Amino acid sequence: MNRRRNMVISAAAALLSGLLVYGVYVLQLRQVKFQETVSVVVPVRFVAAGERLTTDMLGTKQIAKALYSPEMSVRGDELSGMEVVVPLGAGEPLLDWKLDKFRLLPSRSQSTFGIPRDYVLSISNGIRAGDKVMLYVSGETVNSARLFQDPVTVASVKTAGNVEIDDTKNPNLMSLANGDKEGMYASRRDANRMIDYINLNLTEDQWLQLDALCKGGRSKVVIAYSSESLNAGAPAKEQVR
Template sequence: MNRRRNAGIGLLAAMLSGVLVYGLFQLQKLQVTREETVEVVVAKQFMEAGRRLTEADVAYKRIPREGYVQEMLVDAKLAVGMETVIPLGTNEPILGWKIDKYHLLPTGMESTFQIPRDYVRSISNGIRAGDKVTVYLSGENEPSRRIFDSLVTVASVKSSSNVEIDNMKDPNLLSLAEGDKERMYASRRDANGMIEYINLNLTESQWLQIDGYCKDGLHKLVIAYSPESLSLEEEHT
C-alpha cells in the first residue's frame, strides 16, 4: 500500500516537475520572442483613403525587430480618430505619415458640399482630393473675380461613374504624404478620367454665396489648383 502511494507521489512529483520545466521553457521562449519582436499597430482589414479609423479598425501585431521602423505606431490610441491619407492593407503596420487628423473632413465651421455641375464653368484637371483650390466667379457681362479670399479644401473629385479620380498605380496622396513633388506631379498628369463631380469643404456663408450667385445661371464657378497649395503641402509634410 505504501509502495503504491509512494509510486503515485513520485509520479505526481515528476508530472509537476515536467509542468514546471515546460512553463519555464515557455516563459523563456516568450521573453526571447519579446526581445526579438516589436508590437506595432496594424489595420485589421483593407482601409480606403479618407477612412476615419475606429478602435474596431486597428489591432496589435508582433513583427521582427529588424523590420521595425520608427514611423510605425506602437499605441493604438494614436490611430483612433485619425483619417487615412492613403489606402492601408490588411495587417499592414500603420506609419505616422499614412494617417492625418481629419485630412479630408470639414472643420467645425464647415460642411462638405457637392457643387452642382451646372454651377461650374471649368475645373482644373490637376485637382485631387486634399488640395487647396482658388474659386473664381465668372459672369457673362462682367469681369471674373475671386469669390473667396481664402483657399478651399477639396474633399473629393469623381468621374461620371462616381469613381475617385487618381492614378491607382501611384496615388497622388501617397506622393503627397512622402513629400515627393515629382511623383505627385506625375500622378496628377497620368490620372485618367474627367472631373464630373467635385465636393468642397465650405462654411455655410460660402455655400450660400455660391448658391446665390449661380442658381440663376448668370454666373458660374472656375475652380483652379492654386500654387499657394504647394507651400501648404510642404508645411504638412
Template sequence: MNRRRNAGIGLLAAMLSGLLVYGLFQLQKLQVTREETVEVVVAKQFIEAGRRLSEADMTYKRISREGYEKEMIIDIGQAVGMETVVPLGTNEPILGWKIDRFHLLPSRAEATFQIPRDYIRSISNGIRAGDKVSIYLSGGSESSKRMFEPLVTVASVKSSSNVEIDNMKDPNLLSLAEGDKERMYASRRDANGMIEYINLNLTESQWLAIDGYCKDGLHQLVIAYSPESLQLEEEDHS
C-alpha cells in the same frame, strides 16, 4: 580658538556632506522617475478637429511607462503641420491616428459639398483630392472676381460615372487598403481623367454664397489650382 575653528569646519563639512547626500538622492530619484516614465507630446489646450498643428499648440509631458502606447507621439516635430482628425483635450497625449498630413475631412466649421455641374464653368484638370484651390466667380453684368480669400480644400474629384478619378497603374484604393498613405496621396496626384464632379470642404456661409450666385444660371465658378497650395505643401515638409 582652535576648538571653535574646528567645530565650525566640522559643522560646514557636515552641511556639505548633507547637501551631497541630498543631491545624490535627488539624482537617484530623477533617474528612477525617468526609468519609470516616458515623455510624450500633449496638446497645450483644447484643439478642434481639422486644425493644422503648430509647435505652439503642443508641449511635452511625462506619463507612467505603464500608460504609454506605441501610437503616442514622442517628438513634437512629427506632429507639426499635421491636421487633427478628432478634437484633442488639454494635456491629452497625441496619438498617431488622431492626426493626418493628408487630411481630407472637413473641419469643425465646414461640411463637404458636391458642387452641381451647371454651377461650374471650368475646373483645372490637374486638381486632385487634398489640393487647395481658388474659387472665382464668372458671368453676369459684374466683373469676374475671386469669391473667397482663403484657399478651399478639395475633398474628392470624380468622373462622369461618379467614380473617384484614380491612377490605374497604382490605384489609390489599393494604397489605402495597404495603409500606405504616401503612395495613396501620390496615386491621386498622378491620376488621369476628365473631372465631372468635385466635392469641396466649405463653411456654410461659403456654400450659401456660391448657391446664391449660381442657382439662377447667370454666374458660374472657375476652380483653379493655386500656386499658394504648392507653397503650403513646401512649408509642411520643411
C-alpha cells in the same frame, strides 16, 4: 588736467564694471531658464508620412523650458489615431502642424458640398482629393474676381460613373502624404480622366454665397488648383465645360 583724466577713467571703469555685472546676471538668468525643463511627446522610432500614430509609437522627452513651443504636444493620449503629414524622426518633438486627424473631412465650421455641374465654368483637370483650390466667379452680372480669399479643400473628385479620379499605379494621396512632389506631378499627368463631380469643404456662408451667385445661371465659378496643396504644385491643365 590729470584729475579730469582720472575722473574720466574712473567713470569708464565704473560703466564697464556695471556692464560686466549685468552681462553675468543675464547669463545666469538664461542658465536658470535652460535648467527648467518640460516633458514633450516624441516618437520612439522613425515614422513615415501617412502612418497613423498609436500609443506604443510615442514616448516623452525632457527639453529646456526655454526651447518649448506651444505647438509641441505634451499629451500622448490625445495623438492616438492622428495621421503623420511629414516624416518624423525618433525623439523629435511632435508639432501640431505635422499631424492631422481627418484630412479630407470638413472642420467643425464646414460641410462637404457637391458643386452642381451647371455652377462650374471650368475646373483644373489635375485636381485630386485633399488638394487646395481657389474659386473665382465669372459671369454677365458680376465682375470676374476671386470668390473666397483663402483656398478651400477638395473632399473628392469623381467621374460620371461615381469613380474617384486617380492614377491607380501612383495614387496622388500616397504621394501627397510622403511629400513626393514628383509623384504628385506624375499622378496628375497620367490620371487624365474628365472630372464630372467635385465636392468641396465649405462653411455655410461660403456655400450660400456661391449658390446665390450661380443659381440664376448668369454666373459660374472657375475652380483652379492652388500650389498651397504642396507649397509648389505642378501646373494643371484646364478643362472647359
